[in-house]
Amino acid sequence: xxxxxxxxxxxxxxxxxxxxxxxxxxxxxxxxxxxxxxxxxxxxxxxxxxxxxxxxxxxxxxxxxxxxxxxxxxxxxxxxxx
Numbered sequence: 068x069x070x071x072x073x074x075x076x077x078x079x080x081x082x083x084x085x086x087x088x089x090x091x092x093x094x095x096x097x098x099x100x101x102x103x104x105x106x107x108x109x110x111x112x113x114x115x116x117x118x119x120x121x122x123x124x125x126x127x128x129x130x131x132x133x134x135x136x137x138x139x140x141x142x143x144x145x146x147x148x149x
Contacts, residue, residue, distance in 0.1 A: 076101065123149070 078086070086097050093100075127147060130138070 123147075 086100055089095075089100055090097055123146075127143065130143060
């Protein structure tokens with residue numbers, strides 16, 4: 068991963084002290100800790116969203132390909148909008 072964007076982050080004294088203590092314990096930079104936190108928080112959330120959408124699409128296809136009863140297309144369309 069190439070680091071090409073720079074940003075400034077304002078932290079409270081408590082947040083800075085916490086990160087500073089972790090930096091000393093783990094031997095990482097503050098930037099590394101912040102990048103790791105971003106990956107754990109936001110990439111994981113995005114991945115869960117993608118999985119949720121994939122599951123809904125799969126369920127929709129199952130309804131279309133193997134209907135147990137007559138398909139209520141209006142209900143199917145409403146389900147797809149969720």
